[in-house]
Amino acid sequence: MVxxxxxxxxxxxxxxxxxIFLLAVLVFxxxxxxxxxxxxxxxxxxxxxxxxxxxxxxxxxIIITSNIDVSTGALVSVVCLASAAIGKLGLPFAILxxxxxxxxxxxxxxxxxxxxxxxxxxxxxxxxxxxLFQGVLPLTTEGSIYDLPASFTWLAFEAKxxxxxxxxxxxxxIVTVIxxxxxxxxxxxxxxxAIGNNQHSARLAGINVEKTIVIxxxxxxxxxxxxxxxxxxxxxxxxxxxxxxxxxxxxxxxxLGGTSTAGGSxxxxxxxxxxxxxxxxxxxxxxLGISPNWSDAVKGAIIIISVVVGASQQFKKKKRVIQxxxxxxx
Amino acid sequence: MANKKKFKVTFNxxxxxxxxxxxxxxxxxxxxxxxxxxxxxxxxxNIVEIGMVALPMTLIIITGGIDLSVGNIMILSATLGGxxxxxxxxxxxxxxxxxxxxxxxxxxxxxIVKAKISPMVTTLATMYLYLGISRGIxxxxxxxxxEFTTLMGTTSLFGxxxxxxxxxxxxxxxxxxxxxxxxxxxxYSIGLNENATQYAGIDIGKIKIxxxxxxxxxxxxxxxxxxxxxxxxxxxxGTNFNMKVITIIVLGGTxxxxxxxxxxxxxxxxxIIATLNSGLTVMNIPIDVxxxxxxxxxxxxxxxxxxxxxxxxxxxxxxxxxxxxxxxSM
Numbered sequence: 001m002v003x004x005x006x007x008x009x010x011x012x013x014x015x016x017x018x019x020i021f022l023l024a025v026l027v028f029x030x031x032x033x034x035x036x037x038x039x040x041x042x043x044x045x046x047x048x049x050x051x052x053x054x055x056x057x058x059x060x061x062i063i064i065t066s067n068i069d070v071s072t073g074a075l076v077s078v079v080c081l082a083s084a085a086i087g088k089l090g091l092p093f094a095i096l097x098x099x100x101x102x103x104x105x106x107x108x109x110x111x112x113x114x115x116x117x118x119x120x121x122x123x124x125x126x127x128x129x130x131x132l133f134q135g136v137l138p139l140t141t142e143g144s145i146y147d148l149p150a151s152f153t154w155l156a157f158e159a160k161x162x163x164x165x166x167x168x169x170x171x172x173x174i175v176t177v178i179x180x181x182x183x184x185x186x187x188x189x190x191x192x193x194a195i196g197n198n199q200h201s202a203r204l205a206g207i208n209v210e211k212t213i214v215i216x217x218x219x220x221x222x223x224x225x226x227x228x229x230x231x232x233x234x235x236x237x238x239x240x241x242x243x244x245x246x247x248x249x250x251x252x253x254x255x256l257g258g259t260s261t262a263g264g265s266x267x268x269x270x271x272x273x274x275x276x277x278x279x280x281x282x283x284x285x286x287x288l289g290i291s292p293n294w295s296d297a298v299k300g301a302i303i304i305i306s307v308v309v310g311a312s313q314q315f316k317k318k319k320r321v322i323q324x325x326x327x328x329x330x
Numbered sequence: 331m332a333n334k335k336k337f338k339v340t341f342n343x344x345x346x347x348x349x350x351x352x353x354x355x356x357x358x359x360x361x362x363x364x365x366x367x368x369x370x371x372x373x374x375x376n377i378v379e380i381g382m383v384a385l386p387m388t389l390i391i392i393t394g395g396i397d398l399s400v401g402n403i404m405i406l407s408a409t410l411g412g413x414x415x416x417x418x419x420x421x422x423x424x425x426x427x428x429x430x431x432x433x434x435x436x437x438x439x440x441x442i443v444k445a446k447i448s449p450m451v452t453t454l455a456t457m458y459l460y461l462g463i464s465r466g467i468x469x470x471x472x473x474x475x476x477e478f479t480t481l482m483g484t485t486s487l488f489g490x491x492x493x494x495x496x497x498x499x500x501x502x503x504x505x506x507x508x509x510x511x512x513x514x515x516x517x518y519s520i521g522l523n524e525n526a527t528q529y530a531g532i533d534i535g536k537i538k539i540x541x542x543x544x545x546x547x548x549x550x551x552x553x554x555x556x557x558x559x560x561x562x563x564x565x566x567x568g569t570n571f572n573m574k575v576i577t578i579i580v581l582g583g584t585x586x587x588x589x590x591x592x593x594x595x596x597x598x599x600x601x602i603i604a605t606l607n608s609g610l611t612v613m614n615i616p617i618d619v620x621x622x623x624x625x626x627x628x629x630x631x632x633x634x635x636x637x638x639x640x641x642x643x644x645x646x647x648x649x650x651x652x653x654x655x656x657x658x659s660m
Contacts, residue, residue: 138616
């Protein structure tokens with residue numbers, strides 16, 4: 001395994017191609033989309049990018065273990081509302097952030113336990129919990145919580161680095177750097193890849209598969225919590241649908257970043273680039289003068305093309321490996 | 331094998347009993363529910379599109395695949411058909427809708443089979459693509475019904491709405507297809523072990539593509555009824571449609587991993603969800619609580635199914651261990 005990795009560890013990886021593509025798009029936008037690189041626009045993209053990426057890193061970990069979480073959107077909405085309820089008391093951000101992380105962690109751990117204890121496929125289990133989260137949400141509030149104090153929206157309006165960069169970027173940077181090192185060097189991350197590749201052999205190798213998966217969901221939940229608090233604090237009103245549809249964006253970012261939904265492969269760096277590409281699409285289309293109605297179609301096309309190209313490359317690699325035994329049996 | 335068949339029958343009977351139980355409970359609490367007009371015109375009519383799409387989707391899930399793009403195939407075919415009908419008349423609308431459904435399904439199937447990308451990733455990407463195209467082409471405006479769709483959505487035949495007749499016919503066809511034809515056997519076989527099926531001389535690629543095409547066509551058919559029933563549709567109406575369909579199928583006892591499941595289960599699952607939907611509405615229970623009830627029903631079904639399944643697996647394991655020994659001795 002190690003040797004094989006070393007051999008293919010040339011710079012021609014999925015991440016490399018993605019980075020080239022991203023660079024090309026950025027240059028293209030610089031030339032053709034006037035006003036794309038204004039400070040306001042870049043900062044607003046960076047803010048969207050930050051919260052997408054933080055949650056996408058969590059989703060990436062889950063998908064590496066060959067599980068998935070489709071309840072993220074509902075979960076983020078729940079945490080948004082709950083933190084708004086706490087935030088109304090006038091608590092500072094320093095308390096709101098850990099509170100949101102803990103809430104996200106608890107909800108996501110429920111997912112993890114549900115999946116591991118009942119052995120139900122993750123997509124079905126999280127589909128069921130989505131309905132629970134969605135149902136509980138509006139019961140607690142009458143549609144939305146509003147008139148939130150300044151202490152709640154501190155992150156979005158007052159916390160700016162150098163007076164312009166949103167503080168969410170700083171949070172995102174910290175999370176990303178930690179994740180990059182964690183997923184590369186920690187023993188826990190090796191377990192994730194092992195489980196994703198082959199759950200049974202991982203168990204035989206002495207990994208406590210169930211515990212690892214639950215912990216993965218818990219960590220991802222904490223990251224979803226951070227995302228939730230960034231989304232929630234963006235305005236003085238928090239509604240019950242703040243996070244809906246987020247899960248699809250996250251899964252798309254992760255897939256675009258080269259992580260296979262079969263599990264066992266994928267890097268944080270890929271997700272970092274994938275999330276950036278998807279965050280750029282909507283504003284880019286806007287500044288290119290194309291109707292914003294086409295943004296979803298462009299996103300879909302980008303995902304399909306990148307996945308098909310990625311698969312055709314893997315094909316070539318696999319063919320080289322498989323040819324020997326196939327020649328023997330046929 | 332005989333043992334397994336017996337077990338399957340009991341599961342569907344159990345599901346049927348649960349449905350009767352729910353039905354009777356709701357009828358006792360609010361007798362207004364029992365009026366034939368309500369049962370036919372509200373309870374069944376509201377579930378027809380979801381139930382219809384669930385039929386081919388069951389086939390796909392039994393082969394171990396999934397189609398997340400169904401809701402947006404419906405939207406896209408309704409959009410294109412509606413626009414064609416607006417400028418070229420009803421016949422053009424009918425043809426364009428069907429062709430769109432066919433092409434969408436074919437695209438899904440081709441990417442999944444030829445590029446060997448996992449069905450979930452493929453249909454997630456095409457989901458975006460179809461949504462985006464319908465949004466872009468309709469410019470975000472509503473699409474209005476035309477003569478043929480109005481006919482499909484509002485006509486009654488012998489006092490029962492036309493769409494229910496269509497559903498019944500489709501249900502019978504699909505039930506026979508899955509349980510009485512060789513194609514049905516092949517589908518189970520693909521779901522249980524794809525490689526073994528291929529070595530048994532079955533063209534799995536072709537069968538899979540056909541399944542996705544059928545799914546696309548049924549989506550197109552359902553979109554006539556949908557457009558007729560609502561008189562106008564916007565591009566975002568198909569969101570969460572896929573999850574509703576999957577909920578029904580999973581409730582019906584079809585394993586998301588493929589190889590296990592039955593059409594009768596899906597049909598009973600449809601009835602249970604329909605009864606719950608309209609029953610809870612009759613009982614004046616708010617829509618949020620209904621979501622919780624849905625989620626809980628799904629979770630209970632999942633856990634119950636996991637328990638039964640684990641027992642069945644244990645029985646199977648012993649058989650599989652015994653079989654190779656015989657082969658070796660021979």
